[in-house]
Amino acid sequence: MSHKPYKGFEPKWVMELAPEGSYRSIFRWGDPNFFKVPKESLYRMMKEVFEMTDEDFREYSDDIGWDQVELSGYPVRLDREHIDALREIVGEEGVSTADYDRLAVAYGFTAYDVLRLRHKVIDSLPDVVLYPDTTEQVERIVAYADANDIPLYVYGGGSSVTRGVEPVKGGISLDMRKRFNKVISFNEIDQTITVQAGMSGPDLEKTLQSAPELFGAKRPYTCGHFPQSFEYSSVGGWTVTRGSGQNSTYYGCISDIVLSQKYATPIGTIKTSHYPREACGPDLNQIMMGSEGTFGVLTEVTLKVFRWMPENRRRFSYIFKTWDDAMKAAREMMQHECGFSSVFRLSDQEETNMMLRLYNVDDTPLYPLLDKLGYKDMERCLFLGFTDGEKGYSRNVARNIAKIARRYGGFPLTGYVTKSWEKGRFNDPYLRDTLMDFGITTDTLECTVNWSNMEQVHQDVRKICHALPNTVVTTHMSHCYPQGANLYFIFLTRMQDEKEFKAYHSTILDAIQRSGASISHHHGIGKMFAPWLEGYIGEKEYGVFKVLKNYFDPKYNMNPGGTIGLDLKPEEKISDRRYTDYAEQPKKD
């Protein structure tokens, strides 16, 4: 990928395909042939913030991972007989004990993972990687692992940011990407599709948008689920972690989109109901979602699908004078009952400052005007999005958003900014590797907040972040509801040591938890957030998860080693810090 040439000094960004078999080919995000570098104004800004000079960008300051993966000291500890038995189940091409294949499924994509891979820190490794092909194979593998007490992990799209996939106890990792990715059935009457859990986001979307050719359908469809990790995410990962896509305000989170699930568990196959609603006891679909592989392996998912109607999309962007104005406008839009926008994203003052550069608004004649109009830098907040749905619906939502934005002093910025954002929406993560080569690490944390506590959480978390050394923290609100929204924090810091970074990450997560927000809106818990979970939910409430675990996986072989905290020792847990009592939140403006 070419980019706009710098006028001044430009660092020697890594713009080469990583060698096959190298560490970089594992830890680098996304398409190996796609590269993204910061534009010059962003580069200048970063130097300023982190007190760096061009000198700091003359040499890579971190390992760029060009070496071949060759592991010594990490022998396969699983007995030969087990590997033979597993080969019996999945066939010759379904098994690997090669170093590269083992390391390739050992980590997810949180910065802690990437830093460890850059520094060749191998904390975890499966003994064997399996590539199952059918549900029956997965069911047999689960039964075998359970019978022989072998830890079992699942690698879906690989984009976990919670150490959810990390095989901390070795054993088996199922790599679902290669073969467990097929359509099982498509039902146009009900508007559903049933797929194997390893199907990737892009494969699913391509399938649905090609429904007329593939299934003789009347029209193309969409799943409506587009997380930022879209390209390297899987249907199974979305489901077991309770993910959300960037368009969730209209299409719903995955917990709304999933109609039915099938799991291979140590006690056998579990199949949930396929009705849109029922009154038949606790909701099993909502019990299995969020289990993150600890109850068993998700094999098949039936998803609701929507009509693909991009022609009805209406893009909008507005700038507000303050975060307070913008927040109030956003709340009014969500409570107005005019329908919901598909993408709905409101940046706070710091993120707006960065976004206007990232999306090239600083190159337009509008940029200098904003200050003059009273929309001041580091106060103003950018709001953007687009609507979906039937034509009249989409138009009505956009009209009401315009009306409410005006009422709260919003200044319309046309669809230009939104289009720029759309172009970057899935490739911003590519920037991360480029920056990490020079010692700047970036990661994200997010949480759900009720409207009545929004200002408090935003203030508290930023305050903690600003007290940390060399930190930029930008925040946006997305995934909105009438009763609250997700707050999403992106932080950049000059830091390379993985242990130091882990402590840093913990400080922010802790601040979120203490501020009265939920620990996670859509990233899940994994092994990284697990120490906080019991304290967050409450001891007796958390006990529910434990009895479910004991029922499905009494021998603790499914994703063991701390996932959602189930097998953590008491001393590994963060002491009880309950979320604010809802009754104590403000009730009136």
Place this chain on the structure above:
Amino acid sequence: MSHKPYKGFEPKWVMELAPEGSYRSIFRWGDPNFFKVPKESLYRMMKEVFEMTDEDFREYSDDIGWDQVELSGYPVRLDREHIDALREIVGEEGVSTADYDRLAVAYGFTAYDVLRLRHKVIDSLPDVVLYPDTTEQVERIVAYADANDIPLYVYGGGSSVTRGVEPVKGGISLDMRKRFNKVISFNEIDQTITVQAGMSGPDLEKTLQSAPELFGAKRPYTCGHFPQSFEYSSVGGWTVTRGSGQNSTYYGCISDIVLSQKYATPIGTIKTSHYPREACGPDLNQIMMGSEGTFGVLTEVTLKVFRWMPENRRRFSYIFKTWDDAMKAAREMMQHECGFSSVFRLSDQEETNMMLRLYNVDDTPLYPLLDKLGYKDMERCLFLGFTDGEKGYSRNVARNIAKIARRYGGFPLTGYVTKSWEKGRFNDPYLRDTLMDFGITTDTLECTVNWSNMEQVHQDVRKICHALPNTVVTTHMSHCYPQGANLYFIFLTRMQDEKEFKAYHSTILDAIQRSGASISHHHGIGKMFAPWLEGYIGEKEYGVFKVLKNYFDPKYNMNPGGTIGLDLKPEEKISDRRYTDYAEQPKKD
């Protein structure tokens, strides 16, 4: 209530206030001062269908329940010391062991309950009735019942049609209506209200619509939850049974409307999350909803509320030539992504025949025209509803419904029919008592169905019903979703014996189950549907409910005696009959 005089013979309907302390004052539905009788054309129709003459209506053919409740042979079996201890908790006015008070909370409102009360069949009775006032009192009662192994039941609004409230093992019944019905807090920023679980539907709605006066709110609100049992239902009952209101297609079912819950359980207080979505393990809110009192007693509920904007409501009604046309139109409306109608009700051919009389369309000049226009009696299907929400949203939904109805041959019938339906929507149940006095019993069953299986379920269930003696079965579709809808069966039969009726009811429920529908969309399971539940859900799946029960209530004192099947013996369960595999349903028109 007066009514249009009959031209011919009119039965001596019971139009008098039932005596205080009488059986009738317990089993009769609703407001003691409100009466409803069938209009003459409906009376004629019934005589025809059931092969009855005016002679059959000269005398009441069933006990009309005028006698005083005086029980002998039903002593209080709970030890004096327990009653004293409970009095200590709730105070003098919080306890009763009077016959009438005990019987008043012993049954719900399924026809089996009413027939038993008419015939003075006392199968169940609590030993003591408590009227708690505070959450703390309920928590202490639960702890006491658990410590002393006393069965504990809850009576909310009293309108259970599944024997959910029946204290089959005696012990304590909590009558929540009297005192456990207060607002705890109202949060206008988040648009939520927190109430005690015993609050009734009308009290909640009155509170929300008076929010400006009561809480100094900016505007009035609504909960949007209006089950047909509205007047005699409670927030707690809605929640623990997973109820749905008639406006659920827009506002959602109670499982969408509830934000947070608090329970008093034998292991202590359980509080669920108050965030609109999160990714923190299995969803505890969806685990507790559907527990129907078997995990503990629901004490407090936080509900999402909506803006009260009746001025935006758009009423519509259409008539279709056939059920097939109508069903296809309904599906298209639900999948069109133009927003959702609030009330959305489609009657099949038999119900249409009755509805047109019930709602006086047979008195209009339109009626004879319909046949001429090709909308033939016993083929045509009535579709009605109204839209809610912001003005533009409401209009857009109504416009699209009109467009789609036209495309499928729907003939517009104006808002007249819908208004008639609205007038009767909560008082149709009053007809039941009037008819039962003359030996005609009516009851309802309902289920969820995917669109692809809709025709099959409708056919199968009607076939079974038509094979039963003296039966009218009318069906409507309501509570609709893009992936399916609720099918609601109302059946009328000339039958008085409670045992005979129970067997009859079972036959229909069994037919529903075998047809591939869910057992219940919104009535819940209770003790009446419980024998089918494990077979329906699957043994391993049902095991989840059992481990949850063992966790919350290891001594089985909470709503014991078969509720959601938890303490049924194997021989009390219906042998395994699984729902149709989803994969086997049709996929294309």
